[in-house]
Structure formats: structure tokens, C-alpha cells
Amino acid sequence: MRSKKIIVDIFIPCFVDQLYPETGFNMVKILEHLGCEVHYNPNQTCCGQPAFNAGFFDEAKDVAVKFLKDFSTPNRYVVSPSASCVGMVCNSYSRLFDSTSYVLDYKRVKQNTYEFTEFLTKILGVTSVPGAALDAKVTYHDSCSGLRECKIKEGPRALLNNVKGLELVELKDSETCCGFGGTFAVKFEPISVGMAEQKVLNAIDTGASVIVSTDVSCLMHMEGYIKHNKLPIKTMHICDVLASGL
Template identity: 60%
Template sequence: MNVQLFIPCFIDQLFPQVGFNMVKVLQKVGCTVQYNTEQTCCGQPAFNAGFRGEAKEVCSKFVKDFAGNDFIVAPSASCIGFVINYYPTLFNNTSLHNHVKTLSEKVFELSDFLVNVMGVEDLGASFPAKVTYHDSCAALRECNIKQEPRKLLSHVQGLQLVEMNDVETCCGFGGTFAVKFEPISAAMGDQKIVNALATEAEYIISTDMSCLMHLQGIINFQQKPIQVMHLADVLASGW
């Protein structure tokens, strides 16, 4: 199966190992992975900031960059959720309307793609640690992803998953929300870390590195004994 990679801006600039590990995982399950070097942003930051016209220009480029028939997979439910839920509104009654409809049917977050398209739950990974899982708002509410990451983690040798309290509560990141409402954002992140620490987990795992970046900043500032890790990094461990 041919798969096109979409690598979000923050993954490209700050956490490239997540992208490399996603490639490693996809290749292991039999995918031929391709990367369009012309790709840029999905347009979400501009859209969320209220710059609809500028966002539409960026989104138009995304549609053209991924105009083929291949599945498009990304290590970010946030970006995928934006494409699925907001592109149809942006391009309603335009020449790209049908292209966007087709696009929405072939874009997937990594865990969703592995479990529901490839039918794979066991990657042969090994990660001997106690972890807890964070449901990102985008994964849970925009992509309906809940059990897929947990199914994948349940097959990782040596990994013990312990659910935290209020697991579905927002971590406080929310993109520009963290900048515009810093005290509220930090307080929400702090509560998420308190709940994670109560499980005695060593790692917080999620599908979204944006959430984890926010939490890691608070962890570093408070010097808490816990780390963050993207799901792709876990699935690529031990083999």
C-alpha cells in the first residue's frame, strides 16, 4: 500500500524523530512511504487565529500537494481533525469542493490508520515502563479516536498502561489558546500532570506532540519526575 506522509510544522521543526519513527512503523506493516517535499502547513494556526483568507490559501496548497489517490497519514490528530472537519466549510461551493470531499476520506492519524485501515494492533514493540495515556481533544472529539491507541499500547511488551483521572479533560494547550490565555492554559496543564503523577507512571503518551510539548514545558519548569512520549516513538521501540 502506498502512503503519503504529512508531517506537521512542529514535528518537522522540533520533534523530527516522531516523523522518522512513524515511517519506521508504517514500513514495518508493509506500506511504501512517500514524502512530498513541497508540503507545508495544513492551515490550522491561521484559521484558528481568525485569518480565514490566509488560511484558505495555505489549505488550497495542501489540497493540491495531496491530490493523488494514496492514503495520507500524519502523527497528529489535531492536523487531521482540522482537515476533516473544517476544509469542507472553507471550500464549500468552490471548485475544490469535490477534491476536499475525497481528501477527507483518505487522511488518517497514525493509530487510526494502523488499526482501522491496516488491521494491525501488534507491532512487536517492547517498552518496559509504566505509562498513562492522554486523550487529546482533537483525537477524541474531532477524529473519534479513543480505543485505537490503547489497542496498540496493549500489545507493547513490558508496557503497563494505567489510566489517569479526568483522562478526557483538555491539557490546556489549544494552540494559540496557550498564548492568549497563559494562566488558564498553565493551570489546566498542571492539573493534567497532577493526575498523571497520581498513577505513578513514568511517561505520558499521546497521539499529539503539541499537547505533549505543552505538558513537557510544565514538567521541566516544575521538575516533575515524569516524561512525555509520542505514540509513534513507543511503537517503534524494541525492534
């Protein structure tokens, strides 16, 4: 599709690696389908977000330093199927590395790190994945990290609207949190479950059969509520949607 391939390093978050590996494989499939050369560093681990959000900043910095070293290739895009992790790297790392010897490394990585749909729409200039097809009515959940940290809103919707057979319907209060929030779901379980209930019931009210998002953490949380209550809807990461039919 291009005279010169764009080289991409992929970062696979903990949730994807351990619980939804097919989402990572589907991201690779799409990137290669669009003409990218994809590289995976098997030494990669975590971005440090769990420790950071829990207030363990020294531990988070240790993990974040490893991230900078794992993705140290100059002028190489870093793409991840998680707005949450990208938000951590592009925003929260400043609290760890400003006024330190790592500040230049951090700024270089920040400049090159993108959430998957952001990379497709802003860097590749793609709003349609050729061959993508899914016969389903879906609704889209704006994750807090995607919307507020990465400023992602229109890109995923444009990509979904160009999937053959797919009907996208807007979700009431789509910008409201699903209730996961990492350790929030553990510390404040009743509130977290109530927020998931509201989000899922709003999705069912649209008549959609699938809830789609950029973050598997949100989807995992809602999926847990759906399965526990045996509700007639399911969740899919946008990578899995766009890879359908390829």
C-alpha cells in the same frame, strides 16, 4: 506481510518537523515495518490550522489549497502523526471549501486522510506492532482533537496494551483538555498553565513514568510544565513508543 503493499503519503505537521523530527522518522519506520510503501512530498508545508483558529480564514484557505495540491494523488492514503492536523483537514476544511470549485478535491482528500493510530487500527487492521517493546508504566492522554474531532479512543490503548513490557494505567480525567489549544496558551496563559498542572499531577498520581498521546502539541505543552517544575515524569508520542525495540 501483504501480497500488495499499501502506498502511503505522509504528512508531517509543523510541530513535528521543527521540534520533534524523530517522531516523523519513527512513524515511517513503523509503517514500513508493517509492510507499507511510504512516500514523502518535500513540497508540503502546513495544513492551515494556526491561521484558521486565529480567524484568518482567507490565509488559511490559501495554505489549505496548497495542501490539497500537495496530496493530489488519487486513491493514496494520507497519514499523519497528529490528530489535530487530521481534524483540521477532515472537519474544518469543509468551512473553507464547501460551495467552492475545490469541494471535490477536498472530499477526496478527506476520504483518504487518517491519523496514524487510526490508520493502523482501521485500515491495516493492526492492534499490535511486532517487536515493539518498552519497559515502562505509561498513561494515555486523550487529545481534544483525537477524541472529539477524529473519534479516536480505543485504538491507541489497544496498541499500547500490546507493547511488550509496557503497563498502561488509566489517567483521571483523561478526556480533559491539557490547556494548550494553540493561541489559547498565549492569550490565556494562567488558565493554560493551570490546566497543564492538573493534567500532569493526575498523571503522576497514576504512578506512571510516561505520558503518551497522539498529539505532540499537547505533549510539548505538558513537557514544558514538567521541565519548568522538575517533575518525575516525561512525555512520548505514541509513534515513539511503538517504534521502541524495532
